[in-house]
Amino acid sequence: MKEYKYIGKKVPRIDGRDKVTGRTRYSTDLYPEGMLWAKVKWSDRVHARIVRLDVEKARSHPGVAAVLTHEDIPGHNGFGIITPNWPVLCSDRVRYRGDALALVAAETEEAAEEALALIEVDYEDLPILDTPEESLASGAFAIHEHGNVMHEMELFKGDAGRALEESELVLEKTYVTQFMEHAYIETEGGVGTYDEDTGVITIWCGDQYAFRDQLQIARSMDWDPLKIRVIGSPTGGAFGGKDEISVQIHLALLAVHTRRPVRLHWTREESIRVGPKRHAMTTTFRIGASRDGTLRAIDVNVVANTGAYDTIAAPVLNLALESSPGPYRYGDAHFKGRAVYTNNAMGGEFRGFGAPQVVFGVEQELDRLAEELGMDPIELRLKNAVELGDISALGHSLRTSAGVKETLEVARDTELWRERDRIKAELDRSHPRRRHGVGVASEWHAVGLGVGIPDFSNIILEFDAAGNITMRTGAIEIGQGNLTAYAQMLAEALEYDIDKIDVIHGDTFESPDSGTVTASRSVLINGNAILDAVAKLKPILLERASRLLEVPAGELAYGNGVVSCAARPERSVSLAQICADAVEAGAPLKVTGAAIMAVADKDFGEGLPHNYYTYITQLALIGVDVETGEVSLLRGISIPEMGRAINIHGVEGQSEGGLVMGQGYTLYEEVVVREGQFLNTGFTTYILPTSLDVPEQETIIVEKPERTGPYGAKGVGEAVTVPITPAIANAIFDAVGVRMDSLPITPEKVLAALKEKR
């Protein structure tokens, strides 16, 4: 493997200093002069017609500058990444407890809260549909005019039904997963301003895609999108929860109406109740195999509880189906999924995007299969693992790097796996009330938005007289460290000092559209745009140097910040000198780069399938307290194959954080909604792992460079949070012989399962 100066190194984050000194200003840290405090009037009911909405008393309350309702929306009263049917402000009906009815802006936070209490609403209750089963029952009340099925997808490869009938062994099981909350430490919020002179609306808001926000705001405001500036960076955590509109349109409405800066910051309670959640899903697997361990056929049926509106739920369901076979070969397959409306929590985008739900099940099925066949769990997976050139279980060609085998081999070679019997026995002896177990699971995770969905990036490089580079990217820093990775890739490609690179990011007026930061795409697509920019830059440098040196461009070469002539070494000019010369001539050096994500060779519709995958294996060492049912995750090992690691600490950090997010999903977290009422909207009752709960961790990076990725890189942000869930479940089975088929795996459930076993 080639040695690089920056690629694959532990380069400190370029935003680190500001973050440790408190200098970083997030959107929710802004308190502009003359600002108004905004609050949202949320629905008091779960599902109801709005019979009367009276804001007059609120409007005339002292200190109140404005109270807005749906009547004040100039454009389309709806938003949604795919289908904009999520109301900005409800007019005739509310469909879940997070629906917005009115906006208040006042001189003080107190006055705004008082005004909220003065808003009068009369409702006429409608039936509450809590589960997909209720929504799908015949005669069920229609949540939307088009019925209660939000989205359906079905895929066929060969004849799974017949293949299952002919299989020597068939396993069938159903798994149930819960709604999960993003729980970023920074809740949704920001500031909106309106400049009457320029007609520009400016929104600062924690975000994942400022440019799409621009369009969604424009659609609702009936405004020229180019007169909407969205600044989305930096963001205090997103994990998929800030790709959709949250406060942006509300801020725009209030700013334009009042002509004053407006600040809106959701409380934790609002954030949990209102924003999109990881879908609750029920998945049934039927897997057929031969006695020698060869997987033959898979049938997957997914029902997703999608809540009241569409947002991005269709692609989530699609990716659930794509992820469900796992990184293995199947000759025949059938996938079916439905996303069903309910009046429950809003199902939407969340790191993992449908994979965590199904992988929880399918990777336990593989372990069950291994047990039936008397095979080692890793050997079974190795036997069926995909490789570059295979046809996937969906039927498309795997044309990009595929290292799941390597990750499994590394897992098999870890001391934890090789010595697991000894390690477990030692721990059992030293902790007599616990039984210990080791579990393994693998996953393939799609990178990119999928075929048919625009997936691109643009980058601008600007050079000043001293040779400093300003890189402009629309990408937003949500914590994953992408800006540092971009600086590394640029510094490497240009053989230049990374300290001379500054990144301007996530501002629709100051940076080009680089697409969204989601789908683990950021390094891959932006890296390629950077390389494209550098590829365009080099001939320009040679041409300029040629004029300055009076040497034909063909005799010149660029390297390490210098253009020189091989034949006459004294004829050289630095990049900085070329830049200075350009500035003096009145035409500073500037270059753009672009990239488009390569797509798969099949098109199943709506983003299916993908062309790039992260492959990953994770191991879990757990202890089960057999008297209390408590499961402790003691050690976690992540073995991701992401092509190439651009920043070692960056990949480890994603791994370590992703694993703990998965731990939370597996053992502690659940958004509890009954009859549409949210029962746990605070951190007292929505349980995240604390520093005392998290495991010892190790990350072993497997590199399998992808030819079409920048320096061979793909992406890693989501895969790292997925297989730890079934790895923990498999470890529980290893420890105490019970299969947990629903999440979260609480002590109560484990104890009940242990008793049933006896």
Place this chain on the structure above:
Amino acid sequence: MRFEYVKPKNLAEALAILAEREGARPIAGGTDILVELQEGGESPPVLVDLSGLEELKGIREEEGAITIGALATHAEIAAHPGLSHQARPLALGCAEVGSPQIRNRGTIGGNLVNASPAADGIPGLLALGASVRLASATGERELPLEEFFLGVKKTAMHPGELLVSTGFAAMEGDEAGFFLKLGQRRALAIAKVSAAGRIGFDGSQVATARIVLGAVAVTALRARAAEEYLVGRGLNPETIAEAGRLAAEESRAITDIRSQAAYRDEMAGILVARGLDEILQQSCSFCC
């Protein structure tokens, strides 16, 4: 939230304010009351800050009697070298409250007065046999802790009264104590179940036993059947298991967002057994 704020210089001043201003509420560490008010609880007309009252401060031992001022924080109690032996169930309980930040502010007085069924400081104090000293503008009174708790967040305090201190007989050399808590995670957790114990030995036999269950009833609960069973017996795996079983039967837990009733009842027994087992393992001189 909206209230006035006063900070009296001494107890008499504080009591006078509480007597005069109807609805006035005391604040010390603020970790309970401010959460209550942030969640939409009705604002009192005035908050009376107790943190300047010297009369409520201090941890003292005098001739085997320990007095802990109401303003002692959970952190102070948990770190106090004397209390770790002489008041073990309380010291361990206070160490389990919330988080370091909460423990630096939250006081034992606040924990008592808030009277949450799941409070971490209360089972230990009940096991220690504590009483509380209450003061009002018209005088002072002492109340055994057993009589102090009336229900969920309900105490026997009269309007205008302040909790000044709590006191109990220090644990002696032939006594052992425990406090165990089961939460949804290992920090920032409200107890699903907790158990505290103060066990006195006469040679290898249990002479006195006070065992308290937390979070399984509207107030912390004495597991009297388990206590009575143990008195006169030695601690061994069989007696411990039986004491646990009895405690589980006495537990009256409910099902809520954190856990289920049957599970909690069973865990009450498990925690009692584990607490007794800890004592058994630690003090060989007590066991048979």
Place this chain on the structure above:
Amino acid sequence: MKEIEIKFTCNGKEVTASAPPSLTLLKFLRERLGLTGAKAGCERGECGACTVLLDGKPVDSCLVLAVQVQGRRVETIEGLAEGEKLHPLQEAFVAETAIQCGYCTPGMIMAAKGLLEDKPDPTPEEIRRGLSGNLCRCTGYTKIFTAVEAAAKKMRGA
């Protein structure tokens, strides 16, 4: 509501200001003093993003009233560095990449400072316990533990 005058020390400097009784220290720092390092993550004392030091001890500033810091010593993240010279904890967090989105970082560092002042040579378990009131959703805590250990070592002069 009438405001109450308060005098206290903030990051080593005397501050004279006024605050309404119901304003929390967190909001006071952010809205009145412009010190936005401490964050409002939950306003219930459940996440630690608002952690500051009060007389050297980590507290959730969302559960302290501004008027309660009269005559006391408050330290926030903004006071940690000496000009451009970072505190060892800040250096370690950068060097170990114990930061991702950074929103929990000010509170986390202040909690760590409080921990190390109380226990300059903490065991791994003590570090975990000292940070158990600070939630982080990005890092999984692993690099935070490493950073605190490294800072502790440097601060001990070891």
